[in-house]
Amino acid sequence: MIKNRDIVMVGLASLDSRIGSNAINLAHVFSKHNRVLYVNYPMDRLTLWRERxxxxxxxxxxxxxxxxxxxxxIN
Structure with a gap:
């Protein structure tokens, strides 16, 4: 088990997404014993307009x- 580390995670799923993902689940597991920075993917213009x-x-x-x-x- 990895402990007492700083971990940066970049995932295709947004952390505030309604749908779970493996990357988000891993970030939560890693955060139990480490500091984790999860970077959301950038917003594209189509999503900004379509889901405004x-x-x-x-x-x-x-x-x-x-x-x-x-x-x-988060925790």
Missing amino acids: HDPIIQKRKKIIKGELPDLEQ
Whole structure:
């Protein structure tokens, strides 16, 4: 088991996604004994436009604009 490390994870699934993924599950497991920074994939323009009324997309737009903090502690 890896312990007391700083781990950076980049996944195709967004951490705030409604659908789980292996990368997100691994990040949660690693975070039990390590510090983990999970980097969300960048938003593409089509998703921003198509899902503009989705609360998750609206939150990410506020983060991009600097209205909300860009780092969020999960556990």
